[in-house]
Amino acid sequence: MPEKIIPSQDLICQVQYRNLYSNSSDFITVPLNSAEKIGSCNLTGLWDSTEYSVAIRCISAVSIFWSEWSRGKRASTEEKAPSEKVDLWRVIESSHPAGSRSVHLMWKPLSSFPPSGRILGYKIQYFPENNAALKMTNISTDKKTILLLNKEAYIISVTAYNSAGNSPEAVLRIPSTDEKSSQVIETVRTFTTSEEVVVEWVAFEPEVTEYVVEWYEELETDPFGRSWQYVSNSTNWKTNKKNFKPFVCYNISVYPLYGNKVAAPYSIQTYVQQKSMYFKQIMS
Template structure:
């Protein structure tokens, strides 16, 4: 005989749907089996459906239960029959409310009154008998849902905790009864972006001063973008106000899309700036700073500044508090930019702020391997500042080339060697030293050398140990902490003595590495 069918369960999808039942057939007897599904209702009503498929485990009665008597009981039973006998499932008894699973809500939409994220209403349509809804929503870039259960919502609900200028995904599910029945499937997703609100938070502003001449100085202001949660919309422009405090004269400049601003002001007077960010709804609170000489107070200069590589594209900067009472320090600012021998002011500036109890900072933003960075640590106290600087890199190797000697001149029995800097992309980190080599032409003896510390601005050096009327070959190399470069170009020079000058114009010879 066939095994007894198990776990009979029935469902009607939607108020206008039909009753369908499923069951588990049990072990296969390998005999032809017929299944009969029977439904009994009030007033001795009976429906029956047959399935002549041995592997049958689903039948749809094709009838619709209506809500006239939502508490009326219905009983379903399935019977399996083969040539050896029959077996019936346990009866499954249910009401209309037990088995009707509502269709998912549809026509979902959202409205923001007065374009405000704080006055947001979600609307949808449901089947008529729905009593409960559950709503779930999340920012489109999040995996976590916010869940809300509502009763008798009648197709609308106010949401109060949405963030401005954020795309959300919304879904809704429905149920007919508090305890009975099952939830509908989730609706199709609605995606909508919330309106902007005026920015919150304040810009992080930093600046550089550069001497132009006896009466003028250049001020370059820099600021960081607000975070998405602070901007609360698309930033349309930044407003910069520059003011001379004693005279009260103000100059305002609107900037679109840029996060820096440069102007020229007199070297006299006390100057202050205020910078704010604006979107379509308003402006952030302005960040106000007084322009001062950031390195003027020597007693505030941080001590023993060091910069060491810390993994891939990170540099750990450490320092000791200044000699002046360390408690006077209100904050440290660590600033870094790519080192360019010409002092290019267009090179992007990076900085971070550190509380006064910190004596180290890990810098990682815009750090590239094999690039040397000029790093400054500022200690700020009221309207005073002190600074110390150091060069650092996250990764280094020996330079790819040596300096190019461009001229050798004689001056009172010694010579002055001038050279061109190694291109930045060939330095491969921070240069520590230059070496100048020389030996007599056609000599097999070891060359003599002079090692000089690297300075950004230096491009010449005297040598006074050459013998008159002897032709020498000279060349240069550069060193990082990882090693020495190959030779630069060779130049020949013969020191004539004090009466004559030879300008070292023998043709260049390529050196052998």
């Protein structure tokens, strides 16, 4: 209640609220019970897990001047479980003499906006494709992990979680060591524009609608040093040239996807320097 307003006067209050991601504000006008000095309203359409600032000013029925805005009050809305699955990828190392192999898993949360909440960690589950009863579960606060698997085919899933629940599962299948995948992609070519690197490919099977483009420096030995991006309903991919270093050779691979199965890649090597690009095919 503004100090200079007579309590017996009829009052109208204006509620100003804004989330701290935005410079714009929304307003609601509500009546105030002058005798009880109480007013209330419900704010709707707010973002999840977002801090808001709220302030109020009043005007009497006999005045043309609003009071000053009250001091702002801050509060946060509740979290909701992550609504989107993580962007999951893998690098499979060669089999060890004992028949086991290291699978490097890496993932990145998709940047949903507004955010549903703060990610607390990730749950990794994996099991042999033919024996789901042997499911194993790991918890990680990092965005990568290494699994030591035997020669069997495995199903791997990763979910992000916060205080409100889990995201949908991101699932990939790791093939057995003796599986052979046919070549789905006929050719890949790369070129540059003034601002972008472009990768285009032709597939033998047009019904394939999803791919992964993977790229990394030729001298990069850390599997976690690779970059990747999913591509849907397209046979070309573009990225800013700033994502590539000039005069450095890059390995670029295009992987066709069949649901959670990853087919054999088609790989090339590429140099990006100014407006020209040199590439050579790597025989698979």
